[in-house]
Amino acid sequence: MxxxxxxxxxxxxxxxxxxxxxxxxxxxxxxxxxxxxxxxxxxxxxxxxxxxxxxxxxxxxxxxxxxxxxxxxxxxxxxxxxxxxxxxxxxxxxxxxxxxxxxxxxxxxxxxxxxxxxxxxxxxxxAVFSPRLAGFVLDAFGTAAVSDVADDELDRLSARELEVMRLIARGYSYKEVAKELFISVKTVETHVSAVLRKLQLTNRHELSRWAADRRIW
Amino acid sequence: MSIAHARPPLVRSEDRLVAGVCSGLARHLGLRTDVVRWAMVFATLLGGAGIVFYGWLWIMVPTAAEAARRGARRPASSIAPAVSEPAGQARTTAPPAFPGAPERPLRLGGHGREILLGTVLLLGALAVGTGLLGLTVPLGVVVPVAAILGGAALAWLQLDESRRTQLVRGAGAGRWVGWLRLGAGLALVVAGVTLAISGSQWNVLGLALLASLAVLAGVALVLLPWGLKFWRDFGAERAARVREAERAEIAAHLHDSVLQTLALIQRRAGSEADVTRLARAQERELREWLYRDERRSGGAFADRLKALAAEVEDAHGHAVDVVCVGDASLLEGQREQRERIEALLQAAREAMLNAVRHAGGPVSVYAEASRDAIDVFVKDRGPGFELDAVPEDRLGVRESIVGRMRRHGGEATIVSGPDGTEVRLRLAGIGTEES
Structure with missing residues (x-):
């Protein structure tokens, strides 16, 4: 670089x-x-x-x-x-x-x-997620842990993605997330990118309703 | 029936035969009720003066209950709600030619039936009385007059009803009844006038009625655009007023808070800490004002947590970022539950205080309220510390965080390392509202 x-x-x-x-x-x-x-x-x-x-x-x-x-x-x-x-x-x-x-x-x-x-x-x-954006994502997709979520399923976050989002919302850097979850930084980035993709592609109606309902967080 | 010594206000009495006019009048004038009643009957026999007077008092004088209610709420209006006599008259004397007169909406309070009965009796007495005196009132006069009076009364009743509903803010539900009433009143008046003009020729009635309806429809058609325009202008003007009020509110707010803070910042420009603190506090306040959600009920957990963070921020001039997911209510649920949540909030506050005191860099607070638990994480980027190395007399961490959480059935974990410290608080077994 x-x-x-x-x-x-x-x-x-x-x-x-x-x-x-x-x-x-x-x-x-x-x-x-x-x-x-x-x-x-x-x-x-x-x-x-x-x-x-x-x-x-x-x-x-x-x-x-x-x-x-x-x-x-x-x-x-x-x-x-x-x-x-x-x-x-x-x-x-x-x-x-x-x-x-x-x-x-x-x-x-x-x-x-x-x-x-x-x-x-x-x-x-x-993808770059601030704690606040991670909070939005968690709020929009729900925080309930879902077990096996197929990668192409856009409406849900996998358990790992949830964990990553949660740590980012808590103020962890990617490096810290990687350390906490015993995975590589590259894997964290992959998870975050996957979440970004889901956020962009899902037409889950809850998301739009949620966005319309809430104006603060 | 009692004789009053002082002069009480003129109200219609509850102790009554027809509408309480006589006994109310008697009480007001300090006379015996039966004297007033007989005087009224006598006056009625003299060309009907009594009944006119009676009717007038019935309309203008409120009942005792109404008077009390008005006195409590607003100045009395001269048009009393009970404009019901002519309506009753129309019903009882109107021939079957007007079956459309709506009988249902005429329910006045709980006294509709009694008033009706009274009117029927009164009219019966009137008919008998006039018969005895040898006066025969032709049906051709009685029917049109009754119809006109009845129709007018129906329309008036509508006016009064609408005012009353406005007062109670009862919207929408009873509107069609109002329209029905208005229509029926209009029809009655038109029919009555037609009858009167056509000289009681029943066969002409149908045709004339149709013609009048056509005229009315034409007038309505002509006036409709004008009325609509008027209504729209009214709406636009109202919207403009609302916007103006909003603008004024924004201007007032900006003046009160933002300009004041900017002035303060200029004066304190020398002290970096002060400037940061002022700017941060103002930013938070403005944000709160711009993005606040009116629909959100007060006392919610997330709001409380943010308020606590703001307090800590103000006290120490150190940024505390709060991210909340889900929310829990502090208003519902059992007292014990609320106390537990309150304890969690206080522990979180203590953790935030610790973080701003001992660590540099940003402090992140993350709260997640789910179905069965509330988690709060307070993370800083300070040098970290060993919990066991904290001296016994330092109550902060040991007592107000760990101890408090334990006492309320929660858990507190403190993870500290070279990258900073994170206080993790968890309170399980809380019923929360869905986000």
Whole structure:
């Protein structure tokens, strides 16, 4: 990993953009910035970064914010990865960008090194779950342990996935999760990616109902 | 029947033959009830003045119970609810030509039947009296007048009823009854007027009735768009007012909290700890305000836990992130259960306090309430400590966390290592609500 990861920062607050740029370390190179939905779509298409740091709330477009940027950049999705970044803790904000294709979610209060770490992880193709996002997932899928769940079953989390989610919600890093469960970090990443996929693909009606019902967590 | 010495307010009495008008009047005037009654009958024989007066008092004077209720709630309205006499009259004298007059909705409180009986008796007496005096009132006059009075009464009754339901906020359910009543009243009035004009020629009635209905329908059709527009404008205006009120509330909130905090931050710019604490507290408050869920009932476990975390955060200026899954109610269930949950909350608070005091970096709190247990995890990234190395006199961990949980039938585990410390609390055997 000698080459720094190319990143586009999409956020409507210039102060926040410049602050974030200063916080990210040398493993990341900022190649573009955007402040509205239209700018973002154009810049992303033009520079094709490895990772887009995407604010959930953005002016412009049809008012869809970060989600709209994602849906309008679907063609680039496999190559360009999106990491949602928001001050909002609202379930509908978080879950909607994830379902639109973002590979992870971090809050804006996260420190520079944390965000850098998350960017690198997303660039590798892994998912980034904050404790809060893990909490959403547990809330949405239910915490009851289910024994044998087939991998392609989208409505449920396997017992292992549940355990991983729970540890992440408790504030464990991937490394700590791996240590706690006596598995490798790579396996943890696999589990998290599987959960992300389920979150994106399931059309379990409880999920949408849950997202509509709850606005806090 | 008693003679009053002071002058009581004029209300219809419960001690009554027809509607309590006479005895109420007697009590008000300080006369004997039977004197008033006979005077009323006598006045009735004089060209019907008595009955008109009686009817007027019946309409305008509230019953004692109503008066008391109004006095308690709001200033008296001059239109008393019981506008029932003409309606009764219409029923008793109306020929079978008006079978559609709705008899059911006329139930007034519990006294409908008595009022009806009274009206029938009164009218019977009236007929006999006029017969004796040699006056014959032609049916052609009585029927239209009765119909008009009855119809008007039905419509009025509707008005009053709707006001009453508005008062009780009884929505929707009885609305069709209201419409039925209005329609029947309208039909009665139209039929009565038609009859009166056509000179009681029954054969013309059907045709004329049809014509009037057509006219009414035409008027309704013409007025409908106007009425709808009026209604929509009214709705839009109301919505705008609500929005304006919301905006004002937001502005007030921003002013009260956010601007004040920003001012405070500028003044304390020198102290980093203070600035962080202020910013964090304001952030939490704003978040709570923006994303709060009105439907959530108070006293829930998750809310309490968050409030405790906020308290700890404020006291120490150290971020405590809370993630909750599921929720448990603190309001339902047995007292013992609530006490156990309360103990769990206090233990969690102690753990959070420990974490912010002794560890650097973020403190993560995760709570999971499932069907049969509540788990709380408090994790920090401090240097860690050995439970056995904690001196006996330090009550914090040993007593307020481990001991408290044990006393309430829960468990507390403390796992400490170089990466930080995690306090795990578990309370089993709790019936919780589904998330």
């Amino acid at each position: 000698s080459e720094p990861v190319s990143v586009v920062i999409v956020d409507d607050h210039t102060i926040f953009r410049s602050g974030l740029k200063a916080d990210l370390d040398e493993r990341v190179r900022v190649v573009g910035e955007a402040g509205t939905v239209e700018e973002a779509v154009a810049v992303i298409e033009q520079v094709e970064p490895q990772v887009v740091l995407l604010d959930v709330h953005l002016p412009g477009g049809l008012g869809g914010g970060g989600r709209e940027v994602l849906t309008r950049s679907t063609a680039l999705l496999p190559r360009v990865r999106f990491l949602a970044l928001s001050v909002s803790d609202a379930a509908e904000d978080v879950v909607s960008v994830i379902r639109a294709g973002a590979r992870g979610y971090v809050t804006k209060t996260a420190s520079g090194p944390e965000i850098t770490e998350a960017v690198l992880r997303v660039a590798e193709g892994d």
